[in-house]
Amino acid sequence: xxxxxxxxxxxxxxxxxxxxxxxxxxxxxxxxxxxxxxxxxxxxxxxxxxxxxxxxxxxxxxxxxxxxxxxxxxxxxxxxxxxxxxxxxxxxxxxxxxxxxxxxxxxxxxxxxxxxxxxxxxxxxxxxxxxxxxxxxxxxxxxxxxxxxxxxxxxxxxxxxxxxxxxxxxxxxxxxxxxxxxxxxxxxxxxxxxxxxxxxxxxxxxxxxxxxxxxxxxxxxxxxxxxxxxxxxxxxxxxxxxxxxxxxxxxxxxxxxxxxxxxxxxxxxxxxxxxxxxxxxxxxxxxxxxxxxxxxxxxxxxxxxxxxxxxxxxxxxxxxxxxxxxxxxxxx
Numbered sequence: 001x002x003x004x005x006x007x008x009x010x011x012x013x014x015x016x017x018x019x020x021x022x023x024x025x026x027x028x029x030x031x032x033x034x035x036x037x038x039x040x041x042x043x044x045x046x047x048x049x050x051x052x053x054x055x056x057x058x059x060x061x062x063x064x065x066x067x068x069x070x071x072x073x074x075x076x077x078x079x080x081x082x083x084x085x086x087x088x089x090x091x092x093x094x095x096x097x098x099x100x101x102x103x104x105x106x107x108x109x110x111x112x113x114x115x116x117x118x119x120x121x122x123x124x125x126x127x128x129x130x131x132x133x134x135x136x137x138x139x140x141x142x143x144x145x146x147x148x149x150x151x152x153x154x155x156x157x158x159x160x161x162x163x164x165x166x167x168x169x170x171x172x173x174x175x176x177x178x179x180x181x182x183x184x185x186x187x188x189x190x191x192x193x194x195x196x197x198x199x200x201x202x203x204x205x206x207x208x209x210x211x212x213x214x215x216x217x218x219x220x221x222x223x224x225x226x227x228x229x230x231x232x233x234x235x236x237x238x239x240x241x242x243x244x245x246x247x248x249x250x251x252x253x254x255x256x257x258x259x260x261x262x263x264x265x266x267x268x269x270x271x272x273x274x275x276x277x278x279x280x281x282x283x284x285x286x287x288x289x290x291x292x293x294x295x296x297x298x299x300x301x302x303x304x305x306x307x308x309x310x311x312x313x314x315x316x317x318x319x320x321x322x323x324x325x326x327x328x329x330x331x332x
Contacts, residue, residue, distance in 0.1 A: 029053065030049045030050070030052045030053035030056060030081075031049070031050070031053045031077065031080065031081060031084070033049040034046045034047075034048075034049035034050040034053065034081075034084060034088075035084075037049060038084070038087070038088060038091075043088045043091040043092050044088075044092065046084075046088045047085055047088040047089065047092065050081050050082075050084045050085040050088060051081075051085055053077070053081040054078060054081035054082055054085060054104075057074050057075075057077045057078035057081060058078055060074045061074055061075060061078065061110055061112055063113070064113040064114070064115045064254055065112055065113065065114055065115065065257075066114075066115045066116075068112075068114065068257065068259055071110075071112045071114075071259045072259045072260075072261055075110045075259055075261040075263075076261045076262075076263040076265075078110075079105050079107070079108070079261055079263045079265045079266055079269070080105075080263060080265050082101050082102075082104040082105035082265075082269070083101070083102065083105040083265040083268060083269045085097075085101040086098045086099075086100075086101030086102040086105060086269065086272060089101055098272070099272075099273065101269075102269040102270075102272040102273050103269075103273060105265055105266065105268075105269035106266060106269040106270045106273060107266075108260055108261050108262075108263070108266045109258055109259070109260045109261075110258060110259055110260075110261070111256065111257075111258050112256075112257050112258065112259060113254050113255070113256065113257070114254065114255055114256075114257040115252065115253070115254050116253055116254075116255065117250040117251065117252055117253070118250070118251050118253050119248050119249070119250055119251075120248070120249060120251050121246050121247070121248060122246070122247050122248070122249050123244070123246060124242070124244065124245050124246070124247045125244050126241075126242065126243045126244040127241070127242065128239045128240065128241055128242070129239070129240055129242050130237045130238070130239060130240075131237065131238055131239075131240040132235065132236075132237055133235060133236055133237070133238050134235045135232055135233060135234050135235040136232070136233055137230045137231065137232055137233070138230070138231060138233055139228045139229070139230065139231075140228065140229055140230075140231040141226060141227075141228050142226060142227055142228070142229055143226050144223065144224060144225045144226040145223075145224055146221045146222065146223055146224070147221070147222055147224050148219045148220070148221060148222075149219065149220055149221075149222040150217065150218070150219050151217065151218055151219070151220050152217050153214070153215055153216045153217040153218075154214075154215055155212050155213065155214055155215060156212070156213060156215050157210045157211070157212060158210065158211055158212075158213050159208060159209070159210050160208060160209055160210070160211055174201045174202070174203055176199065176200070176201050176202075177199065177200055177201070177202050178199050180196070180197055182194065182196075182197060264316070264319065264320045264323060267323055268319075287329070287330075289329050290326065290329040290330045292329075293322070293325045293326040293328075293329040293330070294326050294330075296322045296325065296326070297319070297322040297323055297325070297326045299322075300315075300318045300319040300321075300322040300323075303315050303318065303319070
């Protein structure tokens with residue numbers, strides 16, 4: 001059941017796509033969409049997309065440009081959109097519409113607004129101003145102090161004597177004492193009685209000495225004398241007093257300008273206007289070299305028209321090359 005519903009949804013989606021005309025989900029610009037419709041013979045949808053492209057680029061030319069190259073590129077796209085709209089009008093047997101589109105496409109110069117910046121002198125009154133100070137290093141004095149310093153484990157020499165509070169096994173030793181006589185404190189007939197002690201071992205304290213003992217790693221308090229060290233000061237703004245002065249500032253301005261497009265579609269559109277062909281088409285030259293280039297350009301254009309005025313291809317490339325060759329020869 002779920003699969004059947006999913007299949008029906010997919011089919012409905014496909015039907016919607018093929019029924020929305022220029023809003024069909026096609027990757028690309030309106031010009032590219034128009035080319036796809038034109039290629040498969042759907043001239044009405046192609047015309048709709050070309051006109052939307054023309055509106056898009058006409059709106060762009062109404063805005064302010066900071067780069068004339070971009071304005072020139074938009075003008076070329078506008079000419080292309082109008083020319084292709086004229087071609088679709090021809091396919092739709094709309095001669096009046098085709099002529100109107102070709103007349104628009106034959107225009108090669110467009111007025112635009114250009115933005116620019118102009119440097120002007122500005123009188124700045126005396127007062128405090130925020131000035132950015134980049135980060136820098138400065139010497140800072142550190143007072144003498146104790147620091148916890150880690151000391152690696154190892155060994156050290158320790159002095160051991162009878163009074164030390166540390167007790168080690170090696171601080172005592174067994175000593176053999178030979179037998180001897182001693183008085184026991186008993187006085188008999190004018191002398192003290194002697195008692196013999198047999199030989200034996202006694203535990204005696206070892207005299208003071210140094211011994212090596214193991215020491216674990218640990219922290220010790222260590223005195224560090226005062227010293228100077230480098231400390232970074234982060235970049236920041238500071239209030240700086242500035243006297244009255246003249247400053248140079250960039251001021252945004254706009255001016256009227258124009259761009260001329262060298263799009264091949266301009267010449268193609270002019271050639272599509274029979275009533276104005278004598279005025280708009282270049283006069284046939286008398287110079288032999290230019291005359292040969294002119295004849296070559298005419299033949300290339302006829303081949304392009306015979307191929308159906310494609311948006312791209314060998315015929316259009318050949319016509320553009322012949323047109324460039326004629327323009328160069330005609331200027332000589």
